[in-house]
Amino acid sequence: MTLKLPDTGAEVLADGRRMVPSAARNAEPILRALQGLGLRGRLLEIASGSGLHAAHMAGPLGLLWQPTEVEPANFASILAWSATVEAAIEPPLLLDATEPGWAARLGVWDAILLVNLLHLIPERAAATLLAELGAALAPGGTACLYGPFLREGLATSPGDAAFDASLRAQDPAIGYKDLAWVTGQLGKAGLSCDILPMPANNLLLVVRHSHAPARV
Template identity: 45%
Template sequence: MNSMDSLEREGADRRLSSPSARRNREPILAVLRSALPQTGRVLEIASGSGEHAVHFARHLAPLCWQPSDPSETALASIAAWREAEALGNLAAPVCLDVTEQWPVLPDLVAIVCINLLHISPWDASEALFAEAGRRLPAGGVLVVYGPFRRHGKHTAPSNAAFDADLRSRDSRWGVRDLEAVEALAGDNGLRCEATHELPANNLCIVWRR
């Protein structure tokens, strides 16, 4: 899902709306414009409400945007947004839990993961980078967005408070150390190409295989 904020329902249909998705979609889009290839399929992990998928598909054609999520509620919301927007390059959502078997996706050139690493156990991060290293072609891109600690310290008091809240909800969750994630990427054949500092003390990091 997108951050920890509550999802709002759009009218009486199945579409959900995430305030954080509305806030961060433009800064993330700016990074994607410079990082992603021009054509191929982009797999979005944990698409949540589906608003990112709609926004990015609209602005990044002819790339094919492939949303995914393990939640039935999220999948229904993504499908409803897709039906309402009728974008030719937005694929039907697929059910995907990063720690389980991934579907075979043709023409995969990039993976985008927004606000997942801190709201999941560490084995989800391990699975994400392992699959990215295994499935992306040479030159393929993994883009990850979210809060991180740097050199063992939080980058802002708000991130420290957020981290404490996450760990109170689930001891396996929490803001990750950037250095640990970078090591995980390197172990799976991915090199860091760029680290972008985005609003609200988040990073958007581009790794290339």
């Protein structure tokens, strides 16, 4: 099923870049948050989408950036965005992060970034993704999960409630995940997280191995 989302039908420029409004809005706030975390080394971006985030963040963060996508149709936009900046951005890899075993295939990463995906996949798929994070994250590494979440089963604004209802109307298996459920799944994977408030009622979960000292 193809979901109807606020960015559905995003403009495609002549050079192949998709101009996704939500990514353009949240790229700078996410970058500012990541700059305060002391990230270094190799970053795996799960569900890179248009590639706008890689182009906006890889250079300023000084990371070797590995985009991934489950949809090969997005590769052209990722490559087009990468070509607009001088940054260490690798060609995109095909990855379905909701399938068990992907962490063993890709190895460990110093940093992992996931933006606006958990609410678009079923709970079982989200549980698999979160379980794999523990194996994919290097000792001392940091994973950052950005997006909207329910708190104690409730949306935090009328707009979030309407969007969540729209998603569930299209597919009852998807929709906003409760923050406590997500942190519980991370705990099962040996991970703990700090929670940073972000614009538009979103959160950034800063995830590390439970034995690692917090740096936020």
